[in-house]
Amino acid sequence: MQKKIWQWTGLNEVTSSAAERGEPGAGEAEIRIVSIGICGTDLHIMSGHAGFGEPPLPLGHELAGVVERIGPGADGWQPGDRVCIDPLIGCGVCRECLAGNKHRCAQSGEIGLHYPGGWQEYLVVPAANLYLLPDAVGFEEATQAETLHCCLGGIDKLNIRLGSHAAVIGDGPTGLYYVQLLKAAGASKVTLFGMRDGRLELGRRLGADVTVNLRSSDTIAVTDAVASADAIAMETQDIAIDAAGNEASLKLGIKLLKRGGQLLLFGLPGHPILADIQTVVLKELTLAGSTNAPQVWPRVLELMASGGVQVKPLITQHYPFEALDQAIAFARNEPDEAIKIIVSHS
Ligand SMILES: [Zn+2]
Ligand SMILES: [Zn+2]
Structure with missing residues (x-):
């Protein structure tokens, strides 16, 4: 046959x-x-x-x-x-x-x-x-x-309390799933960072409370781009999920987190990238990688x-x-x- x-x-x-x-x-x-x-x-x-x-x-x-x-x-x-x-x-x-x-x-x-x-x-x-x-x-x-199932496996690695503030970096399918899972897990405020207005609009329909288009500013100067978005206060997030997997998104994730925050590394850079470990240590961040x-x-x-x-x-x-x-x-x-x-x- x-x-x-x-x-x-x-x-x-x-x-x-x-x-x-x-x-x-x-x-x-x-x-x-x-x-x-x-x-x-x-x-x-x-x-x-x-x-x-x-x-x-x-x-x-x-x-x-x-x-x-x-x-x-x-x-x-x-x-x-x-x-x-x-x-x-x-x-x-x-x-x-x-x-x-x-x-x-x-x-x-x-x-x-x-x-x-x-x-x-x-x-x-x-x-x-x-x-x-x-x-x-x-x-x-x-x-x-x-x-x-990959995204839910990542959520399971985090300690998400009711009312948590969470950031998702990356507006691909996994970022859009993470927005929904974080809301389902009790996060009260989810901020989605992406590069495409259509995706960000969909993210809001799926539960994101705030969206930020990183492309509207110089994407190299990620922190400046975010600083210009009034809705976002740096150093405040309980949880950040890097669903993009590049040096800029990692830098942004570390910057967004409050002291003691949790960073989920999910996107694949494809090659070694630099990270500000000094800040990870001083802010006592918890990092978790997740696949299947x-x-x-x-x-x-x-x-x-x-x-x-x-x-x-x-x-x-x-x-x-x-x-x-x-x-x-x-x-x-x-x-x-x-x-x-x-x-x-x-
Ligand atoms: Zn796939
Ligand atoms: Zn085996």
Whole structure:
């Protein structure tokens, strides 16, 4: 049996073809992919700068679909079950895996990054990586459980008290999710820093109390840009989340925090950057890095189903699977327009 497939085939190049469908082995299930989120990581991999993944490879790690076939021992799953897929695969036997921290496994890799991903009609995955979708969560939204689970893992690393003041730096999808999660966690005032008015406007609709466009001033002089925004008082935030991951955003995060504040490092700089450690020490800041969080998937789906986090307002474009190449081109060429592009099978 054949399936349609898109693959990353070289520098910024995707190619469609047909491939043989796999057989679900022990503990595995074959998923009919319904929706795929296009992620900045996909573009990064295709540019050849990610340092992992080798073409030809079908990418796609933000995935939702329907169980098609189940292998021996994949108990508890039925053909027709609506699911999303945790792309992370650990060795399953090391200390970290056994402790539920497969993202810290030295052997871990991700479907769609290191292993064949969901840019295809059917994908065989470990049944242990599946999560049943609540009725209230559609396939397009469900692709975002992957991004959201990373964000919720970050929130779990912070001590957020009711009435906290929090800053989010970065107006990409993760920044917009963090705004919502901070409000849901009880922050009374959330300030979103970004570079695009449209994103900041959406951030306000999603709960941000204050937004600051860093581009309206010289972005190199980040502190001056902020000082000119009357609403922002430096050295007052209980929490700052760096969802941008560059030297300026890190500098801003450290500057925004009050003494004893907490800084969550989430965005990836891609290379070493400088930090004002003197200030980190003197202000007694707590720094936490965060990536994946395998334990939080069920809570993410409950949050989505209850409306505690909204995904739909972030979905800006929809493409059919046959036009995945166009979706990728749009994401690359119109980064300000495309917040989250979803590709779906008809
Ligand atoms: Zn992603
Ligand atoms: Zn392991």
